[in-house]
Amino acid sequence: MIIWKKVSNNNNIVYVDKRILFTYNLIDHWSKREFKMAELTKDIIIQQARIRFIEQGYEKVSMRGIANDLGCSHGALYYHFKNKTALFSDVLDYYFQELNSIIDRIMVQEENDKLKDLFLEFIRFGLDHPYQYELMFMLKSKEMDSLMQRPATESYERFAAAVEQASGIHLYSDHIYSIFLALHGFVSLHLHRIENFEEAAEGAARHVEFLKKTI
Amino acid sequence: MIIWKKVSNNNNIVYVDKRILFTYNLIDHWSKREFKMAELTKDIIIQQARIRFIEQGYEKVSMRGIANDLGCSHGALYYHFKNKTALFSDVLDYYFQELNSIIDRIMVQEENDKLKDLFLEFIRFGLDHPYQYELMFMLKSKEMDSLMQRPATESYERFAAAVEQASGIHLYSDHIYSIFLALHGFVSLHLHRIENFEEAAEGAARHVEFLKKTI
DNA sequence: CTCCTATTTTGACCAGTGGTCAGTTTTAGT
DNA sequence: ACTAAAACTGACCACTGGTCAAAATAGGAG
Structure with missing residues (x-):
């Protein structure tokens, strides 16, 4: 899965899984975007949650852990799921x-x-x-x-x-x-x-x- | 249950249950002690744990909560019980x-x-x-x-x-x-x-x- | 291409947890 | 009165689920 990651304000890194693909700088703001952020969907969250759930069980799976796997912040999960x-x-x-x-x-x-x-x-x-x-x-x-x-x-x-x-x-x-x-x-x-x-x-x-x- | 409670270094309060019984000041250190601290025993901890346990269940009972009921620090509980x-x-x-x-x-x-x-x-x-x-x-x-x-x-x-x-x-x-x-x-x-x-x-x-x- | 708005996402923050441990207070024996 | 052992404290750690203002991104209209 491709993950865009902001490092400083204009300095950005694009990851594939956990490995760096390339870095780039923003000029203005990358208007007429050639890229989109890897979208975070309900489905992909559920899928990742299930992976951790199978081996750890409900209690031990943490929202932060799932977010980490997905390369997003845990706050984002709460946008898609109430809790x-x-x-x-x-x-x-x-x-x-x-x-x-x-x-x-x-x-x-x-x-x-x-x-x-x-x-x-x-x-x-x-x-x-x-x-x-x-x-x-x-x-x-x-x-x-x-x-x-x-x-x-x-x-x-x-x-x-x-x-x-x-x-x-x-x-x-x-x-x-x-x-x-x-x-x-x-x-x-x-x-x-x-x-x-x-x-x-x-x-x-x-x-x-x-x-x-x-x- | 009687509880001694330190307020400042020399200023102490003695409670019975949650109500103040009396206060006193230490001169030197209350040598040849007229009082003993209310002792914290395994039994009394178990008893209090059970009270909370019955209405809250294992997960929701916290060690700090029990310690609070008992007027002691949660660390003290770990002296009597491994965990x-x-x-x-x-x-x-x-x-x-x-x-x-x-x-x-x-x-x-x-x-x-x-x-x-x-x-x-x-x-x-x-x-x-x-x-x-x-x-x-x-x-x-x-x-x-x-x-x-x-x-x-x-x-x-x-x-x-x-x-x-x-x-x-x-x-x-x-x-x-x-x-x-x-x-x-x-x-x-x-x-x-x-x-x-x-x-x-x-x-x-x-x-x-x-x-x-x-x- | 520029705005502008709406949707997503971030990450500091909160209140709470179980657990540890150096340092202190209290106890009890000499 | 001194001392060693026992009991206790509370700051600290790493973690949790959850919130939310602020920021980033997306997508459409002009």
């Missing part, structure tokens, strides 16, 4: 979509044990996206929760409908909810204690088997 | 004990539905002690987790043993673990979304009923 919560709410939209499409994919497959897959893949998603899951289903603050509630509910309803369909029989909504809670319990207890799904795969399989038997 | 984590680890010991005695109490009662009580009271404990539960069973950091793991495991084992005994039959440990996860899931999903157990009592009762049927 940190709003930024990460947008980051998470992506993952709600991912979870939804996991569910959809299982339902269109053939010859698979759909119930088992639904349960197991939900757990896998949680454990392979620990920081994301944390914010999606284990709220950190009232403010974050109010932003997550709608997409979380939508994902749950998609899951619930899929479970009923996969079972081939009528299920009480309480029953499905209890199963969901049990899956959530597994994820939330193992979150951050293991590195990835595989480490808990056996336990997950047993838990899933237990839940399947209730149907 | 914030260590302090709150001690705060939580109390609640692990409370959870353990809830389990014990249920088991010595007579003519009660022990399984139902065990399940329901676990949920009640979690929802009525949201900030505590969060730290006890939903780790915030590797450091906190390593301190919580031992007492959490102990509490779980007590719970598991109680469940098996209450059921009157042999239960596979995987089965008990799955039930525990399901209860944990209920608590962790409702935590902070409701004010107290009563608000979720009906849902909790249905979830518990579902789990009982698996036995």
Whole structure:
């Protein structure tokens, strides 16, 4: 990414990533600009926030850190997003979509044990996206929760409908909810204690088997 | 609680709680001391930390805030505790004990539905002690987790043993673990979304009923 | 090309955090 | 009364999320 950087009033440096491309001096003000500043868009901010988020988690990612990666000031981020919560709410939209499409994919497959897959893949998603899951289903603050509630509910309803369909029989909504809670319990207890799904795969399989038997 | 407070070098004020008791001046240094400073003990710090913790939660309680309540400097707290984590680890010991005695109490009662009580009271404990539960069973950091793991495991084992005994039959440990996860899931999903157990009592009762049927 | 306005961006600033540590005060024993 | 150990202080550090006046840039109209 190209970054223009002002050094003194008229002395400027143009970077590509972190390396100097060239320097130049302003005569008047570079009227009829041949260059534009690399534009800072919501999208590019979200993208960078996600990169840091995946390895550091919400708490440890700082707005200043993101701004630094992007070669802009942290103040600029607050022009595009009301606050940190709003930024990460947008980051998470992506993952709600991912979870939804996991569910959809299982339902269109053939010859698979759909119930088992639904349960197991939900757990896998949680454990392979620990920081994301944390914010999606284990709220950190009232403010974050109010932003997550709608997409979380939508994902749950998609899951619930899929479970009923996969079972081939009528299920009480309480029953499905209890199963969901049990899956959530597994994820939330193992979150951050293991590195990835595989480490808990056996336990997950047993838990899933237990839940399947209730149907 | 009595607090001595230095104002200028020789001008001192003695407080009881937040109100002035009397002032005095030092001549030399108050040799052969008639008074002792109100001592700052681990216990009194834990006690005050708990008070703030209950209403604010781990993140929002600050060491400076606690020190202020206690009329000492925040540095003093670090003399007694290595860091914030260590302090709150001690705060939580109390609640692990409370959870353990809830389990014990249920088991010595007579003519009660022990399984139902065990399940329901676990949920009640979690929802009525949201900030505590969060730290006890939903780790915030590797450091906190390593301190919580031992007492959490102990509490779980007590719970598991109680469940098996209450059921009157042999239960596979995987089965008990799955039930525990399901209860944990209920608590962790409702935590902070409701004010107290009563608000979720009906849902909790249905979830518990579902789990009982698996036995 | 010159203005002029609107949009973006900057960076000093604020109030707050957990944590450290040299220097001081207080305690307790000799 | 002296001394060594224990307890405590508060300036300091590096950091956080967030604000905002001022400055830079963009884009259109004349």
